[in-house]
Amino acid sequence: MIEIGSGDGWVQCSAGHRHWGLFGAAGLLVRHRDDADPPGVDRVLLQHRASWSHHGGTWGIPGGARDRGEAARVAALREAAEESSLDTAAVQVLDEFVDDHGGWTYTTVVARTPTAPPVSVRGRESTELRWVRTDRFDELALHPGFATTWPRVRLLGTG
Ligand SMILES: [Zn+2]
Structure with a gap:
């Protein structure tokens, strides 16, 4: 069943990629500064x-398709609340980066x-x-989209 206004579906962009999200997609890059970590290093969920x-099998940020007008x-x-137990009420949004x-x-x-x-899994999209x-990202197989975006958002929200 397709909900009215749901963004579920595939789109081909003008670069020829196939993407999920009829109205685009969005992800939450939530950072935390742990005083035990070296200067300039954050933790990201x-x-x-x-x-x-x-x-599948790669690492990225929680997110997904935007609904119409969302x-x-x-x-x-x-999406983060649907996919994890993260307390999104405690999260402060600082910036946005649009990859068009x-x-x-x-x-x-x-x-x-x-x-x-610790954050536990909700739903079926993650294990x-x-x-x-952030200085350990190179040890993980990153989702190709996130790997491309990360250098461009690395300093956002670091004050
Ligand atoms: Zn594309």
């Missing part, structure tokens, strides 16, 4: 994507949270959620 999903930050927080592919956009919503307790130090 990463999602290990279920094997059946697009680019603001990117609303979609990012909604032509005919499709991915908005990275950058936020910060004062605490980083694990983990706070990962």
